[in-house]
Amino acid sequence: MDDSSIASGKLSSGIIDGLVDFIIRPPRAEYLPHHLGPASFAVRGRMVQRTDFELLNPRGLTLQASIYEPDSTPELALRDPARDELPYVVYLHGNGSCRLEAETAVKMLLPYGVGVMSFDFSGSGLSEGEYISLGVLEREDVRTAIDFLRSHKKIARVAIWGHSMGAATAIMYAGMQKGNIDVCALVADAAYASFDKLADTMIDTLEIPAAVPKKLLLGVGLRMVKKSVKERAGFSLDDVNPLAAAKRCTNIPVLFIHGKKDDVVHYSHSELLFKSYGCDEKRLLLLEDATHDSLRPSDVRDDCFMFLMNSLTSGWAQYHSYMKARGNDLLVDGRYESAITLFTALILRADHMYEVEKEKEHKKHAAAHRNRQSAPVSSLFAGFHLGHPAQDPSAGGDELGGPSPRGSQEREKAARRLSKRQSHDRAHTGPASGTAGTSTSGMEPEPTGRISSLMRRVFGGHRKTAKEEKIHHQSVHEMAREKSAERGVRARHTMPAVRATPASVGTGAAPTAGNRGSANASSSLAAAAAEVAGAPSASTESSEMRMLLNALVPLLTNRSLAYTKTSRAELGLADALRALQINVQWVRGYQRQAQAEIQLERFQDARKTIEIGLQVEPTFQPLLELHAQLDNLHTISGAANMRAAPTHTD
Missing domain, CATH: 3.40.50.1820 (Alpha/Beta hydrolase fold, catalytic domain)
Structure with a gap:
């Protein structure tokens, strides 16, 4: 008698049928x-x-x-x-x-x-x-x-x-x-x-007679089970x-x-x-x-x-709204560790997206700068009046103000005439003859200011050496610092200031207006340098970047609350300060900053923070309550009671 026959004798039809039913016909949920x-x-x-x-x-x-x-x-x-x-x-x-x-x-x-x-x-x-x-x-x-x-x-x-x-x-x-x-x-x-890997555990859970070895079930028995399943249920367990x-x-x-x-x-x-x-x-x-x-x-x-x-x-908007709603519910439930995890995921994603958008803006501005540097002569003078009559739209020009073939030719001719005049002037009078705005040898006065600068670049005027360029950039940088400092002084006279502390950590993100419509008290050095160098003074942040910064503010103050509630006030203070760096008018930021300072037993700092916050919004009830509690605070137990204050989310 072969092994298969011996196995068949030990593996009765009842055992095989029981295994098959266990696999394809378990107890049904009723x-x-x-x-x-x-x-x-x-x-x-x-x-x-x-x-x-x-x-x-x-x-x-x-x-x-x-x-x-x-x-x-x-x-x-x-x-x-x-x-x-x-x-x-x-x-x-x-x-x-x-x-x-x-x-x-x-x-x-x-x-x-x-x-x-x-x-x-x-x-x-x-x-x-x-x-x-x-x-x-x-x-x-x-x-x-x-x-x-x-x-x-x-x-x-x-x-x-x-x-x-x-x-x-x-x-x-x-x-x-x-x-x-x-x-x-x-x-x-x-x-x-897989079923083969599952079978080993599954057999251990069944009531199999002791006379039937497990090895036999996993070998011959499993083949018999697969054959029966195929016949009864119409599918292969190998699948x-x-x-x-x-x-x-x-x-x-x-x-x-x-x-x-x-x-x-x-x-x-x-x-x-x-x-x-x-x-x-x-x-x-x-x-x-x-x-x-x-x-x-x-x-x-x-x-x-x-x-x-x-x-x-x-997209970010939907992800932000769904996740923030969940995070707020976690705060209300008192599940602060879970809230920290969720808000951290949101903040990290917002930071990453901000850096991506900042890189896009940098590349866009760099490309625009290269285009300006490589612009042809005619395009440089397209917007300047060179002493010729204005082009009549009816005489072939574009009625919307765009260039026409005839207009372009006239401008190019004017540029060539001006080039010849300047070459003649340099040849006969030298660089020291005449003064800006004074007629030389009967020629028309040389244009001054931005037009003169453009002409010198185009027609071979004085070009800065590497050393002169370095000195120029250093002077621009110094002027930027002065302008940034002036802005800071003006801001401190018109807006509540955020006190600088070692816990204040930024992200390199340029300050922007918050979601309550106020401007940040400070301005980035890069923006000031751009203004000194002649670029527009408006922020170079895109609308997407501003949207991300505005979204960050309540996320940071909510995480600040969760940190403070879990006795990590240093981290809570850092989040509150970062939120205020982005939007100095965000009154909830002062509340979170004060709560963290109270837990750190910096009561005088907390009082000053509350006073600044009340300048922003004098009727903000949570700050008024903190102020009243500070007035009555004489013991450390009072501070402990303050930490148990009701939770408010942003």
Whole structure:
């Protein structure tokens, strides 16, 4: 008798059938439609609407599905579903579960303008189907759901968040997409790498007779199971291979999550998937105390939120509004560490975008400068009157003031005549003869000022040596310093000043007007130098740069509050001062500065800060309250009570 026959004798049909049922027919989640709750409800004070409907998958099976949509978003006070697009997350439940599992995603995403779609996989929950397939056939269910979203909803972008079988299905679905264009991001929580790797853990959870060796089950037994599954459910367990699909996901960012105490799918599965995943934008979170189905800690859910916002939002404005709304809620909830993490992500992104925009502006101005230096003679004199009658538009000129062929010829002739006159003048009188504005040898007076300077550059006038150029630039720099200092003196007489402290840290960003319409008290040295050199005195910042600086101010003061609340007043003070550097009229900045100074027991500094802030806005209640409390402050316990003051966000 061969080994196969011996194995068949030990592996009874009951054992094999039990293994097959465990794989393709686990206990089914049972619930009734009313367990979904009311169709309209509030999350964090924002109304949400749920719509239940049915989908038909390619195998003709009916799927039960739900879509959750917010009535408003951080950008829209009242959303028009027929016109306003939403980003969506499609939530995929695990093995033996159902769409009720999406509750965590709904509560986390809906208040901030992200729609959520969930459904029961075929063979799960209230959907039709006799068997599950560990993700092989479920991929088509996902395609059906996303196709419905794209054809029936105003959809911006779609991400997938899956748990266990849902996570494995998400990876396999993403891997089968040509160009990975359907989804913008994946969250894969407790995914398995392949059926073969899963089988080892799965067998340990089953009640197998002691007479049946595990090695036998993983060898001959596994082949018998695969054959039976193919016959009964119509798919191959060899196709349950998220690991192979992960290699094909080359441009979809992913966040892997796995608990180290997971006894259903070992966390090494996620480590393998992470290593093989084709996109460079990937991250793995291993949770020390989490099991397979345990609720993920709040900070992990925050990581999920920030990861999804990076991919779901389109542009800075939407990203900023969604993230800031979440950060404000974290402050209200007293979750200051999470708020610091979120606001730091926002600030870093704003700083990076500012530097990118600054580089663009630098290149643009450098290109404009090169163009001016290389401009032809005729263009240099295009805007100056050289003593000739004005061109009559009716005589061939452009009626809008633009150059005509005849006008250009006349200007070029005038330039040549002037060149000859200056050459004659230099030849007969020398550089010392005559004075500016005085007729020489019967010639017309030499133009002065800017026109004279341009003529000298064009027609071979005096050219500065390298040494003269260096002296010139040094003088411009010194004049810039003087002009900057003069501005500072004028500003101190007209605006409240921010006291300089060692904690004041800037970013190199030029000051700009804040979102309350006031100008910064100081001006950058670069702007002053540009003014002295003859450039326009207006700021060279683009509107995009000013928008980013304006957005930074409340982010910094909110993070300042979180730092102060977590006994890191030095960092809170630095953020408050940086906010005031950008906008000296931002009254909340004085409040945050004073709160940090009080925690550092710099009570006199705090009093002065409050007084300056009240000059900006005399009726600002939080500063008035701080002022009154300082008046009554005699002990350190008083300062402790002040740190417990109500939270106000910007």
